[in-house]
Amino acid sequence: MDSFSLKSKTAVLTGAARGLGLAxxxxxxxxxxxxxxLDVIQPDAALQQLEEKHHVRVRYHKTDVTSRDEVMDAIAKIEEELGEIHINVNAAGVVTDEPFLTTSDRNLERTFAVNFTGSFLVAQACANSMVRRWxxxxxRSQPDEGTSNGCIVFITSIATHIASCAQQISCYTASKAAVRGLVKPLAMELSKYGIRVNSLSPGYMMTDMMRGLQTQQPQLVAQFEKETxxxxxxxxHELQGALLFLCSQASGWYTGQDLLVDGGASLWKHPAPL
Ligand SMILES: NC(=O)c1ccc[n+]([C@@H]2O[C@H](COP(=O)([O-])OP(=O)(O)OC[C@H]3O[C@@H](n4cnc5c(N)ncnc54)[C@H](O)[C@@H]3O)[C@@H](O)[C@H]2O)c1
Incomplete structure (x- = not known):
């Protein structure tokens, strides 16, 4: 058995129009x-090209993950088009650099709405689809011997492990910590349906989100480079192996955990900025 094969499985990914989700x-x-x-922006052309390249089916649904109605509608259409859902990866996310003392209500509300509530709603809808298959x-919790009935992966962040002196992102960090807070109780509740639940915490990755931050704070990337x-x-692409591990039978005995992939940034005591 190829424990990394996902042949004929259906994966629902949020925030995969670009960036880490696309990878x-x-x-x-x-x-x-x-x-x-599911995303709010038009996907990069590379997404649709996957159909021809890998002989799989690819569907895009313009969906704001903060809206329960939009999420339910999209999941129902996906089940019609692609059948039962086996994998859910929640990568949609937003970040705004704002000092805690002057954090706006808009930042507080939007960051939690997209990062936490969006992840919650999509995971809930996908888990219900997995339970229907069960x-x-x-x-039977394991329809084929050694095979999970489904798996959910939340994308969290190195920020939930260490704070960087280069950013002021208390809202973002708290929203991602709330997402990590879902992992253990969901792994517990959903285990009887054969569903595994984990999170992946990326370190500093070069995506449009990072480029946006770089424009606001030119020294940011230099600081992050020093920290890894x-x-x-x-x-x-350096997160692809970890994500495939979490979504495949290679991690069949792994649930309720956070996998931190950060180029070593969190393992040492960074020199204090002068
Ligand atoms: N880039 C990094 O260094 C880094 C580090 C740690 C964690 N992360 C996390 O990884 C994930 C992906 O980050 P990225 O760097 O690729 O960011 P990105 O901004 O390039 O991509 C995020 C995607 O989420 C989508 N999105 C935003 N709001 C949405 C909504 N309401 N509904 C549906 N989709 C929505 C965006 O349209 C975009 O396609 C995020 O959750 C981010 O917090 C990124």
């Missing part, structure tokens, strides 16, 4: 999964 869609498609993307399959052990920021 995740690419590796899941390469492993054979059909891909459904019921149809005679309520390799003197550079990570590339999205």
């Amino acid at each position: 995740f869609a690419q590796v899941l498609a390469e492993a054979g999964a059909n891909i459904a993307v 019921e149809r399959n005679g309520k 052990l390799f003197g550079r920021i990570g590339f999205p």
Whole structure:
């Protein structure tokens, strides 16, 4: 058995129109999964190209993950188009650099709405789809020996492990910590349906989100480069192996955990800025 194969599985990814989410869609498609993307922006052309490249089906649904109605509607359409959902990766996220003392209500509300509530709503809808399959399959938690019925991955952040002196992102960090707070109780509640739940915490990665931050704070990337052990920021493809591990049977005995992939940035005591 190829424990990394996702042939004929259906994966729902949020925030995969670009950035890390797109890199995740690419590796899941390469492993054979059909891909459904929920995002608010038009996807990069590379998303649709996955169909031809890997002989899988790819669907995009313009969906604001903060809206329960939009999420429910999209998941119902995905089930019609691609069948039962096996994998859910929650990568949609926003970040705003704002000092805690003057954080706006808008930042507080939007950051929690997208990062926490959005992840919650999509994971809930996908988990219900997985449970429906479990019921149809005679309520066996492991339909094939050694195979999970489904898996959910939340994308959190290195920020929930260490604070960087280069950013003022208390809202973002708290919202991601709240997402990590879902992992253990969901792993517990959903285990009886054969569903595994984990999170992936990326370190500093070069994406549009990072480029946006770089424009606001030119010194940011230089600081992050100093903090990793390799003197550079990570590339999205450097998370693909970890994500595939979490979504495949290779991690069949792994649930309720956070996997931190950060180029060593969190393992040492950074020199204090002068
Ligand atoms: N880039 C990094 O260094 C880094 C580090 C740690 C964690 N992360 C996390 O990884 C995830 C992806 O980050 P990225 O760097 O690729 O960011 P990005 O900004 O490039 O991509 C985020 C995606 O989320 C989508 N999105 C935003 N609001 C949405 C909404 N309401 N509904 C649906 N989709 C929405 C955006 O349109 C975009 O496509 C985020 O959750 C981010 O917090 C990123």
